Amino acid sequence: xxxxxxxxxxxxxxxxxxxxxxxxxxxxxxxxxxxxxxxxxxxxxxxxxxxxxxxxxxxxxxxxxxxxxxxxxxxxxxxxxxxxxxxxxxxxxxxxxxxxxxxxxxxxxxxxxxxxxxxxxxxxxxxxxxxxxxxxxxxxxxxxxxxxxxxxxxxxxxxxxxxxxxxxxxxxxxxxxxxxxxxxxxxxxxxxxxxxxxxxxxxxxxxxxxxxxxxxxxxxxxxxxxxxxxxxxxxxxxxxxxxxxxxxxxxxxxxxxxxxxxxxxxxxxxxxxxxxxxxxxxxxxxxxxxxxxxxxxxxxxxxxxxx
Amino acid sequence: xxxxxxxxxxxxxxxxxxxxxxxxxxxxxxxxxxxxxxxxxxxxxxxxxxxxxxxxxxxxxxxxxxxxxxxxxxxxxxxxxxxxxxxxxxxxxxxxxxxxxxxxxxxxxxxxxxxxxxxxxxxxxxxxxxxxxxxxxxxxxxxxxxxxxxxxxxxxxxxxxxxxxxxxxxxxxxxxxxxxxxxxxxxxxxxxxxxxxxxxxxxxxxxxxxxxxxxxxxxxxxxxxxxxxxxxxxxxxxxxxxxxxxxxxxxx
Ligand SMILES: Nc1ncnc2c1ncn2[C@@H]1O[C@H](COP(=O)(O)OP(=O)(O)OP(=O)(O)O)[C@@H](O)[C@H]1O
Ligand SMILES: [Mg+2]
Numbered sequence: 001x002x003x004x005x006x007x008x009x010x011x012x013x014x015x016x017x018x019x020x021x022x023x024x025x026x027x028x029x030x031x032x033x034x035x036x037x038x039x040x041x042x043x044x045x046x047x048x049x050x051x052x053x054x055x056x057x058x059x060x061x062x063x064x065x066x067x068x069x070x071x072x073x074x075x076x077x078x079x080x081x082x083x084x085x086x087x088x089x090x091x092x093x094x095x096x097x098x099x100x101x102x103x104x105x106x107x108x109x110x111x112x113x114x115x116x117x118x119x120x121x122x123x124x125x126x127x128x129x130x131x132x133x134x135x136x137x138x139x140x141x142x143x144x145x146x147x148x149x150x151x152x153x154x155x156x157x158x159x160x161x162x163x164x165x166x167x168x169x170x171x172x173x174x175x176x177x178x179x180x181x182x183x184x185x186x187x188x189x190x191x192x193x194x195x196x197x198x199x200x201x202x203x204x205x206x207x208x209x210x211x212x213x214x215x216x217x218x219x220x221x222x223x224x225x226x227x228x229x230x231x232x233x234x235x236x237x238x239x240x241x242x243x244x245x246x247x248x249x250x251x252x253x254x255x256x257x258x259x260x261x262x263x264x265x266x267x268x269x270x271x272x273x274x275x276x277x278x279x280x281x282x283x284x285x286x287x288x289x290x291x292x293x294x295x296x297x298x299x300x301x302x303x304x305x306x307x
Numbered sequence: 308x309x310x311x312x313x314x315x316x317x318x319x320x321x322x323x324x325x326x327x328x329x330x331x332x333x334x335x336x337x338x339x340x341x342x343x344x345x346x347x348x349x350x351x352x353x354x355x356x357x358x359x360x361x362x363x364x365x366x367x368x369x370x371x372x373x374x375x376x377x378x379x380x381x382x383x384x385x386x387x388x389x390x391x392x393x394x395x396x397x398x399x400x401x402x403x404x405x406x407x408x409x410x411x412x413x414x415x416x417x418x419x420x421x422x423x424x425x426x427x428x429x430x431x432x433x434x435x436x437x438x439x440x441x442x443x444x445x446x447x448x449x450x451x452x453x454x455x456x457x458x459x460x461x462x463x464x465x466x467x468x469x470x471x472x473x474x475x476x477x478x479x480x481x482x483x484x485x486x487x488x489x490x491x492x493x494x495x496x497x498x499x500x501x502x503x504x505x506x507x508x509x510x511x512x513x514x515x516x517x518x519x520x521x522x523x524x525x526x527x528x529x530x531x532x533x534x535x536x537x538x539x540x541x542x543x544x545x546x547x548x549x550x551x552x553x554x555x556x557x558x559x
Contacts, residue, residue, distance in 0.1 A: 151312055
């Protein structure tokens with residue numbers, strides 16, 4: 001990205017008592033793009049995002065959102081930044097969706113039309129019900145609408161699709177794509193790898209409050225020597241002779257009973273070595289597939305849960 | 308529909324009016340809150356004016372009751388309603404959500420103050436209207452009444468916000484209702500302090516409700532000037548309540 005980033009985080013630290021939630025995180029989220037922040041539960045995603053929103057105070061480090069300090073310049077930033085809190089929190093329990101959105105619209109100069117937004121998010125049926133009686137997924141959608149109502153240039157969406165049914169999730173993905181094409185910068189957190197893969201221009205994986213890896217989905221999955229071959233066979237094969245036959249850098253393991261995976265710099269020669277080993281051992285190698293590492297593989301490795 | 312960015316806050320007066328109107332609307336729509344703020348005061352005034360349930364310390368029943376019921380109304384809005392509503396707003400993250408909206412925090416507090424004032428004005432109009440229909444003849448200066456109501460409101464609001472900002476929403480609901488009931492009985496609203504044992508009377512008179520009811524009664528029933536003692540008690544509560552709320556209130 002040649003333009004200045006929408007969010008610039010440098011050496012961010014946040015502690016809660018003895019827990020260090022964010023531990024020296026440095027990362028940038030590009031403007032005009034969708035950034036997906038991934039990481040295990042408790043990795044510090046919400047904490048980081050809420051510091052960017054001006055809701056929490058960093059212990060140290062420097063955070064700039066649209067070039068401004070989220071705490072000091074909150075009054076300038078708040079109209080420009082849309083926020084969806086985790087689990088769709090943040091509503092008046094007795095208000096209806098339409099009341100809540102109409103009210104938030106009144107706090108902005110040129111808001112979207114609350115009715116249209118309700119229609120767009122498929123909330124027509126539930127618009128007249130007090131928010132505390134809506135289902136979790138319906139509430140999430142209201143919270144998403146609330147993040148957009150003020151026509152922000154940057155939105156932070158904390159797990160926008162958690163707990164949504166598959167149809168609504170697709171619809172939400174479409175909406176996020178529309179946001180991007182209309183020029184809104186999106187920062188979202190998610191636990192869904194396919195969501196990040198489909199939506200994000202930029203993926204940031206954090207683990208234990210630190211940056212693990214970042215890059216576009218293509219960059220992350222295109223590393224040299226990062227091919228993967230998967231094949232099926234009888235469970236509990238003795239893999240030592242295969243390891244001996246393959247180059248030293250190759251890794252072989254049984255990921256599920258009878259499901260094998262070779263991670264290596266894959267070339268036709270290596271594939272031939274593998275298949276001839278299979279022939280020697282009378283293994284059919286069902287479902288043999290040559291591919292790149294998936295984003296999921298990258299995630300599992302980056303967050304230390306690979307084995 | 309396009310989402311192309313067009314950010315900007317509404318003007319401050321617009322935001323303030325919108326926020327206050329929104330909160331008033333939600334309050335008036337809430338059945339339980341209306342019971343506390345409108346139904347109970349009106350029913351008590353009508354019933355107890357008609358039936359000689361308690362001795363009224365030498366006053367006409369309605370003259371004795373109206374000041375007490377005004378104090379009750381102020382408590383119901385500035386303390387009970389405010390505490391319960393704010394407690395649930397905090398619990399459901401409404402306060403956190405507003406903190407990331409263009410509305411400044413002071414404007415949120417100002418909107419709540421407007422909400423409380425508007426509802427109290429409606430209540431007092433209702434109670435005074437009913438009182439006049441029942442033959443109430445007020446004495447004293449309206450200015451003294453306004454001063455008492457304003458500092459009484461501050462005393463209750465500080466305590467209500469303290470409760471809402473520190474306890475769980477359910478605990479706030481229970482405690483705020485309990486306090487309302489206790490002070491309805493013990494706070495000089497409908498039962499004169501003279502009917503309680505002398506030993507606990509100073510305690511009752513030092514509660515915000517006791518001080519406000521007593522002060523309003525001395526103005527409206529006895530035609531006295533601004534009652535300094537009541538004012539001092541209410542100001543003390545206001546200072547303590549707001550200082551503690553400022554110190555311990557948690558927004559989420
Ligand atoms: N208000 C708080 N007080 C104390 N500890 C907190 C608080 N908020 C978060 N934490 C701790 O900080 C760490 C990071 O939490 P955070 O909510 O940022 O994680 P997350 O990445 O958003 O997780 P999830 O995927 O589950 O939403 C966790 O260990 C959590 O227990
Ligand atoms: Mg989180």
